[in-house]
Amino acid sequence: MKVNDADLQTEIELYTRYLIGHSATPKVSVLFLAAITRRDLEFDPRTIKMVHLCLRYPLLIGLFDAATGIFERDNEWRKRLILAFAILETQPEYLLLFQPQVFGVSDLIKLFFNGIGSGCRAFAGKILLWMI
Amino acid sequence: MDDIVWDAIVVGSGCSGAMAAQTLVERGLKVLMIDGGVKDERYKRIIPPKDFLQIRKEEQEQHRFFLGDNFEGVPFGKIITGEHLTPPRKFMTAFVRQFLPVVSNSFIPLESLAYGGLGNGWGLGCCMFSKNELDACGLPSSEMQNAYEVVAKRIGVSGAQDDATPYTAATLSTLQPSIDMDSNGENLQNNYLKKKEHLKRHGFFVGRPSLALLTQPKDNRLPYQYRDMDFYSDNDKSAYRPWLTIDQLKTHSNFSFIGNLCAVRFAEDADTVTVHSLTLDTTESKRFVAKKLVLASGVLGTSRIVLRSFDDYENQLPLLSNPYSYLAGIQPGLLGKDTDKRKIGFAQLSMFYDKHGNNMDVPMGSCYSYRSMMLFHLLKESPLDVKSAYRFLQYMMPAFTIIGLFHPEKPSSGKWVQLQKNYNQTTGDELHAHYTLNKEEQAQLTDTEKKFSWALRQLNCFVLKKIAPGHGASIHYGGTLPFSAKNQRYTLLPDGKLGETKNVYVADGSGFNYLPGKGITFSLMANAHRVASGL
Ligand SMILES: Cc1cc2nc3c(=O)[nH]c(=O)nc-3n(C[C@H](O)[C@H](O)[C@H](O)COP(=O)(O)OP(=O)(O)OC[C@H]3O[C@@H](n4cnc5c(N)ncnc54)[C@H](O)[C@@H]3O)c2cc1C
Numbered sequence: 001m002k003v004n005d006a007d008l009q010t011e012i013e014l015y016t017r018y019l020i021g022h023s024a025t026p027k028v029s030v031l032f033l034a035a036i037t038r039r040d041l042e043f044d045p046r047t048i049k050m051v052h053l054c055l056r057y058p059l060l061i062g063l064f065d066a067a068t069g070i071f072e073r074d075n076e077w078r079k080r081l082i083l084a085f086a087i088l089e090t091q092p093e094y095l096l097l098f099q100p101q102v103f104g105v106s107d108l109i110k111l112f113f114n115g116i117g118s119g120c121r122a123f124a125g126k127i128l129l130w131m132i
Numbered sequence: 133m134d135d136i137v138w139d140a141i142v143v144g145s146g147c148s149g150a151m152a153a154q155t156l157v158e159r160g161l162k163v164l165m166i167d168g169g170v171k172d173e174r175y176k177r178i179i180p181p182k183d184f185l186q187i188r189k190e191e192q193e194q195h196r197f198f199l200g201d202n203f204e205g206v207p208f209g210k211i212i213t214g215e216h217l218t219p220p221r222k223f224m225t226a227f228v229r230q231f232l233p234v235v236s237n238s239f240i241p242l243e244s245l246a247y248g249g250l251g252n253g254w255g256l257g258c259c260m261f262s263k264n265e266l267d268a269c270g271l272p273s274s275e276m277q278n279a280y281e282v283v284a285k286r287i288g289v290s291g292a293q294d295d296a297t298p299y300t301a302a303t304l305s306t307l308q309p310s311i312d313m314d315s316n317g318e319n320l321q322n323n324y325l326k327k328k329e330h331l332k333r334h335g336f337f338v339g340r341p342s343l344a345l346l347t348q349p350k351d352n353r354l355p356y357q358y359r360d361m362d363f364y365s366d367n368d369k370s371a372y373r374p375w376l377t378i379d380q381l382k383t384h385s386n387f388s389f390i391g392n393l394c395a396v397r398f399a400e401d402a403d404t405v406t407v408h409s410l411t412l413d414t415t416e417s418k419r420f421v422a423k424k425l426v427l428a429s430g431v432l433g434t435s436r437i438v439l440r441s442f443d444d445y446e447n448q449l450p451l452l453s454n455p456y457s458y459l460a461g462i463q464p465g466l467l468g469k470d471t472d473k474r475k476i477g478f479a480q481l482s483m484f485y486d487k488h489g490n491n492m493d494v495p496m497g498s499c500y501s502y503r504s505m506m507l508f509h510l511l512k513e514s515p516l517d518v519k520s521a522y523r524f525l526q527y528m529m530p531a532f533t534i535i536g537l538f539h540p541e542k543p544s545s546g547k548w549v550q551l552q553k554n555y556n557q558t559t560g561d562e563l564h565a566h567y568t569l570n571k572e573e574q575a576q577l578t579d580t581e582k583k584f585s586w587a588l589r590q591l592n593c594f595v596l597k598k599i600a601p602g603h604g605a606s607i608h609y610g611g612t613l614p615f616s617a618k619n620q621r622y623t624l625l626p627d628g629k630l631g632e633t634k635n636v637y638v639a640d641g642s643g644f645n646y647l648p649g650k651g652i653t654f655s656l657m658a659n660a661h662r663v664a665s666g667l
Contacts, residue, residue: 008592018519019518019519019522027192031195034203035199035203035206038202038203039203039206039208040204052609062517062519065517065518065519066516066517066520068517068602069514069515069516069517069518069520069521070515070516070517073512074208074209078518079208079511081510081518082206082208082508082511083203083206083520085507085508085511085518085522086199086203086205086206086506086508087195087199089198089506089507089508090188090194090195090198090199090506091195092188092189092190092191092192094438095188095189096506098506098522098526098531099526100526100529101468101526102468102469103467103468103527104468107468107527108468111520111524111527114520114523115516115520115524118516118517118519118520121516121517121651125339
């Protein structure tokens with residue numbers, strides 16, 4: 001089983017929006033396609049199922065991300081997301097988004113609530129992962 | 133070249149081989165170096181001589197050297213030895229699986245067949261062993277003192293005189309000034325200065341590391357440019373890499389270099405030694421003859437060649453490797469602060485724990501800030517979703533302090549290597565390694581980690597996580613052919629000659645009976661010079 005190229009393009013577009021709130025450039029798509037093949041992340045059936053679910057219901061990305069981050073850190077789908085992240089981090093146009101930032105109190109509060117939100121998402125995602 | 137009888141053949145172009153060869157060439161001997169000789173053909177040319185941030189801002193092709201053409205720079209899975217090498221440094225391990233196979237479920241070493249060996253990626257930390265440590269290693273201290281000076285003059289060492297001086301190499305007569313620190317190092321140092329009497333009473337001494345890094349020009353090398361590309365390129369040549377020496381030696385008429393070779397075994401007759409080897413690309417056999425052979429192929433590499441030459445597939449040789457762990461710490465005072473302009477990838481401070489006050493059995497912590505490694509390296513370690521982890525890490529990054537902790541290492545029965553036949557391997561055999569610490573050693577490590585965590589807390593640096601990358605990860609090996617006064621097989625005489633041979637010498641760390649917790653490489657180089665001087 002494999003994700004076809006068109007779906008891979010949608011996949012990276014969704015991850016890019018999810019991670020940094022931008023659209024994926026053509027270069028990012030090309031690199032993502034290459035990365036998935038070269039790191040052998042193509043064939044795990046459970047992962048492919050997760051990818052297809054993300055393509056149909058993009059909101060699930062957040063749930064899967066939180067669940068795999070906490071409960072399944074070696075999950076193959078998570079590796080795809082980390083690859084997407086790494087590719088984005090090396091694009092000059094997104095540099096500012098990845099630089100260390102000066103943080104104020106409001107950012108800290110945001111981070112705190114993010115953390116709580118991600119804990120809740122993790123449990124919802126865990127149930128989903130269990131069903132797949 | 134096959135017909136020439138060389139005065140000396142040196143096997144290996146790493147830190148040890150480079151120093152041994154330079155001494156032999158300077159003495160006027162006709163020297164041949166044979167070596168794996170693997171070079172980085174892919175990335176070196178595409179990394180521009182620019183600052184890390186500038187590269188990140190401007191270079192469209194940066195993904196090639198940050199992630200690798202096969203995305204091999206994105207780490208998945210457990211942290212193991214060699215995983216942390218960036219794509220431009222990964223060539224160091226090319227051909228190793230094929231020609232230097234190791235079988236072990238307890239020990240993962242890093243070996244190299246590269247031009248310049250592991251020295252292509254070493255962290256440049258230079259320490260001189262104390263008299264007690266040299267005695268325990270089996271190294272003659274007066275010869276070593278002189279050898280340290282010779283090596284420092286060749287490679288260039290920078291550092292500073294401070295509380296850590298007895299443990300570093302800061303008493304060298306040719307010492308260049310230390311590099312600057314970034315805010316991370318400065319913060320730690322300022323906290324130390326406030327509490328140093330208290331820490332010193334508990335045996336902790338903190339100061340600037342001595343590094344084989346130039347802060348003043350030397351030969352055709354520039355001073356350190358603070359570009360923070362230290363993990364990726366050697367553009368300014370401020371960092372000492374052994375290939376600098378070999379490149380230089382190649383300009384001498386009494387020196388020849390042949391790469392693409394794996395030396396397999398040696399055989400002696402009345403007054404010559406023949407070295408048999410295989411080419412890496414076609415496994416074709418080649419032989420070379422010399423009056424003397426100097427093995428400097430790394431501790432494990434040398435043990436293979438020696439065991440094979442004695443046709444020994446039974447005996448176990450002792451193995452030493454400094455136990456190593458990382459402490460990932462955070463300095464709360466720096467959280468959420470924008471990083472300053474200065475960026476340094478090398479160790480900024482060294483911490484030494486001299487429990488007995490005798491400069492013996494001293495573990496060392498090397499403190500690094502986390503600036504030029506990218507966020508994706510940390511993501512897989514974080515127990516959070518990628519999206520939150522990324523924001524969280526941006527906040528944490530300026531405050532991250534990584535402490536690489538090296539423990540001293542003594543021989544014990546659970547650590548050995550043995551060559552076993554396996555005709556499926558290119559060389560017809562493989563090195564089996566076993567490494568377990570006894571209870572006492574394990575307890576000692578745990579205690580040391582606790583002590584360092586305590587000392588770091590005194591410096592307002594709080595350890596969040598201890599990472600044990602597994603045995604072999606220190607990349608400091610020794611002890612397989614221990615120094616001994618007796619001329620017996622599998623030991624080295626004090627002058628480096630291999631027991632029961634006539635003309636075979638060993639110039640790497642194989643003879644060290646003990647590995648201090650300080651970095652060993654400066655001492656490897658000094659010993660290599662010492663052995664080559666007496667040959
Ligand atoms: C990332 C990293 C950071 C480090 N940081 C530090 C530090 O800060 N301080 C410190 O003290 N040490 C450090 N080290 C360790 C240091 O690199 C080694 O101790 C040192 O390089 C060993 O040098 P060597 O010449 O003895 O062996 P090697 O570097 O292993 O060289 C062996 C040489 O022999 C050749 N060779 C091997 N087998 C054969 C064969 N069969 N035939 C032909 N040629 C052969 C290889 O091509 C190579 O050139 C670090 C290492 C790494 C990887």
